[in-house]
Amino acid sequence: MKFRDFRRVKAQPGLTAMIDIIFLLLIFFVLSSTFVLQPAIKIELPKTLTSQLPVRKEVVVIIARDKRVFINNKLTKYSEIFDRFQKESKIQPNGTVVIRADRDVAHGFVVKVMDIVKQAGFPNLAIATEPVNLEK
Template sequence: MELKRRNRISAEFSMASMTDIIFLLLIFFMITSSAISQSAIDVKLPKADATETSAQDPTTVTIKEDGSYFVNDKPIPKENLENLLTSTLKNEANPTFTIRADGNTKHKDVVFVMEIAEKHKYNLAIATTQE
């Protein structure tokens, strides 16, 4: 007497769950992509008034090609540069200075001044010209 099995393993694959996952991913990406594009459009930048400009001239550190330093067009030795900058910028609420370096100035000279700004948490701007 031959017994037949009642529980056979089905070799078919149901795609119903796969379509649900794809549909949910599609909805997710549609919502996030529209949120990203809207945030870029809705940004409103503040407008500056002409009356808000600073009354004093910003401090400028000039570095020549030969490695000589100038603060507000006055020559200063490299060793005294940090002390002069700290004494010049100590009374400012938002201490900022500008680096004006010659195009052929060595990188290490510019980095030296940038390290002073980083050490004392000064804001820094690098002056450039358009070609």
């Protein structure tokens, strides 16, 4: 007696359901993630073609238009800048200081702050800029 050769259909996973679950997980993680906001100090950075984002942990100095100095988002009096940087240099001996100065601040004031930073023991300085938008 000869039996028919039944070929079994192999079950395949439902890709539609799996894609739905992946998109739901993606939406969940996007909505539940936290976003880091820059401080609410209004400054306008000068624009350059070769701007780069800082890569590692650094001390951020913000110099506002009215010459107020913020070190890591804390308002610091001009007379206390050196002491504050000495404390920071003990925490991060080879750290980098990023200076975010408003473009309307006098160049001489920014240079004075840079000199204080160097005297306090920070060998690495960077000046933050914004990239120029060439598309118009």
